[in-house]
């Protein structure tokens with residue numbers, strides 16, 4: 734007798750191998766949530782920042798300090814375009830991935846999920862662990878919360894281009910957010926021909 738399909742089996746079939754890309758501000762829980770989604774779907778999990786650190790052999794903060802943000806963005810773009818060749822993967826991206834227009838061609842090959850966590854909540858979360866601030870070069874200012882706000886104002890219209898918008902509750906664990914993403918995912922699956930053109934980040 735054939736196994737009864739579980740909701741996740743159905744979802745895997747509906748996804749037809751599409752990758753899932755998590756976008757959103759730094760500290761929004763993309764890595765932890767992505768990891769939990771990958772486990773549930775039995776997908777591979779990748780984190781663009783972790784891959785970049787492995788490829789370059791330096792921490793993200795060191796790449797920014799020694800090579801500059803523009804070089805980091807180039808490596809980020811190459812890393813993302815290489816990941817787009819995979820299937821059945823969940824990919825947690827860096828908060829600035831939405832800035833490069835070319836990145837949207839890679840993102841649009843899969844399903845783009847925006848974890849929309851308010852800046853005030855992110856700031857509290859990051860402040861609870863000083864290493865979280867220290868490892869993020871764009872927060873090395875006297876007022877990291879203001880820096881987060883400024884980045885978010887510019888990027889929010891880009892995050893809004895995602896296929897799926899999820900607002901995690903502050904009390905939600907990564908597993909709960911993953912379950913909410915999976916429950917909402919069927920609403921985001923549509924004919925690839927209906928997908929909108931990539932946004933132009935220079936307009937923001």
Ligand code: S3P
Pocket residue numbers: 757758759760782793826827828829830868869870871
């Ligand atoms: C960045 C976010 C970071 C990392 C780099 C730049 C950004 O990733 O890619 O520090 O521009 O928002 P997380 O979003 O995982 O913190």
